[in-house]
Amino acid sequence: MTHGFDTLQVHAGARPDPATGARQTPVYQTTAYVFRDADHAAALFNLQEVGYIYSRLTNPTVAALQERVATLEGGAGAVCCSSGHAAQIMALFPLMGPGLNIVASTRAYGGTITQFSQTIKRFGWSCTFVDFDDLAAVEAAIDENTRAIFCESIANPGGYVTDLDAIAAIADKAGLPLIVDNTSATPYLCKPIEHGATLVVHSLTKYMTGNGTVTGGAVIDSGKFDWSASDKFPSLAAPEPAYHGLKFHETFGSLAFTFHSIAIGLRDLGMTLNPQAAHYTLLGIETLSLRMQKHVENATRVASWLENHPAVEQVTYAGLPSSPYNDRVSKICPNGAGGLFTVALKGGYESCVKFVDSLEIFSHVANLGDARSLVIHSASTTHRQLTEEQQIAAGAAPNVVRISIGIEDPEDLIADLDQALAKAG
The missing domain is CATH 3.90.1150.10 (Aspartate Aminotransferase, domain 1)
Incomplete structure (x- = not known):
């Protein structure tokens, strides 16, 4: 049975607490989780079983939020993190490496322009900024080292609306993922995945929480991109040296990006969303x-x-x-x-x-x-x-x-x- 947006924004990811029957999602304010036995612990660390290990990686309150934002955006999975800026780095992290670049819209939040023009240089990444109304210029900016195309659905600060379908067509032709920041629109106004986006990022701090109380970010994976179609994305398609040679795309299919972002991105970058903030955001999304x-x-x-x-x-x-x-x-x-x-x-x-x-x-x-x-x-x-x-x-x-x-x-x-x-x- 399919449900409407208004129903999903209240119920997706939220189930009565099995221990107490609590109707609202509890705040699981805990650092770690007790393993049933040594075999259970090994299965969790081998990603053979889904569960909770340590709250830098996974937490039940945050997991409920991840399921809700993924459902509202129409994605296969999501990973939540500490801010919208963290979400942007998390989105790029599995795709990039020294000497690689992204193509991004000039119409973007000032902090994003600084992050992409200055900060990512320290990782050996670079960004070419283009007017995304000039489709020929977007296409011309892509080279053999480009690994992603980035824009905002409704651009901050001007409220410009990006022609996502046209940009997605360029990304598809180049075999590249399209990353869309949907912060200003939210999935109620815009569904970037329906217009060809591979990944959707959010500053949950803004409309999703809606009351100016906490910071948070999210990366939603459409689950539709073929990471193995070329040799451009070895972290997802080839044996990943950061996780004992696991091939994430071969193993997890449409959830490859999400599992990589949790198992390696959150593990090593540590951009964790705290459960109290996740709780405030879950409450905000209800309305x-x-x-x-x-x-x-x-x-x-x-x-x-x-x-x-x-x-x-x-x-x-x-x-x-x-x-x-x-x-x-x-x-x-x-x-x-x-x-x-x-x-x-x-x-x-x-x-x-x-x-x-x-x-x-x-x-x-x-x-x-x-x-x-x-x-x-x-x-x-x-x-x-x-x-x-x-x-x-x-x-x-x-x-x-x-x-x-x-x-x-x-x-x-x-x-x-x-x-x-x-x-x-």
Whole structure:
């Protein structure tokens, strides 16, 4: 029997606790788990039996969350970790090696651009950034050392919608996995795997938890990629020296990536999600569809109002008929264009700073996807490490403010924006 999204967001991965009958998933606040005997321990370490060894690798609360996010995304399996940034490294880890590269969209979170342009160099990896609206440029950027293509479904900060089907076709032709960050959309608005994504990553910190309490990340594997089709992915297809020569794809099939990420990725990188954070995220996901509907409804109203304000140069919300990305919404995000967009002010950088400082309901924080409405001036904060050229390419120019619309009364949000714009000049 197949179930709808609203049912799955409450029930997937959650079963009454066998010991107590507790209906809500308990927080298993434990480091280790007692083995039945020596043979049981050996079977667990040999990956011949699924179970719990040590909470850096597996934990029942985290496992419930992994099953839920995998189910909602339509994936074969998932691994949860400590943050969205950790999820990106976890996604790349089994695919990459010194001298190898990825091709990524210029329209991405500033921290992602820094991570891919600077930090991954320390592993001997590199990244080529391309405008993903230029399909020929994406194709041209791929070479014999490329191992993945990376983009965001709804790009942070501008709310641009990526043509996932077109990018997936390029990835398929090249025999490469497509990794899609679905943080801004969530599986309620967008299902990247249905559009050809191999892996989906999330910052669970944002809409999935929805209340600004914890950080977390997830990598969901579609289970559809043939890791053995070429010699490009030896960690998954060939004997893995980090796990006594085990061939993960041959042994685990569609779950190869997930098992590798737990047995080696979490074991050696240690980017573990704590069970308390997993619990908060499970609670948040129970109301995901309800919140996303309200985020979209509010964002549409607020963006429409802002677009007609005399102090505003441009609003990037894809849900507006004036957006060049509006035609993609019905195809890629049929339930709406999300709650995230940017506003360019005619007064430039100084007006943006005054505007942010004058808001009262909106919280000035480096976060998005909260039930509360949030605002940040990206050029002076999250995208500060980038050059102005990179800021503009990422949709975070000096005269741009990022707005994450919450679930409050939209009239109150509009009134707050109105008074702040008046003070900004």
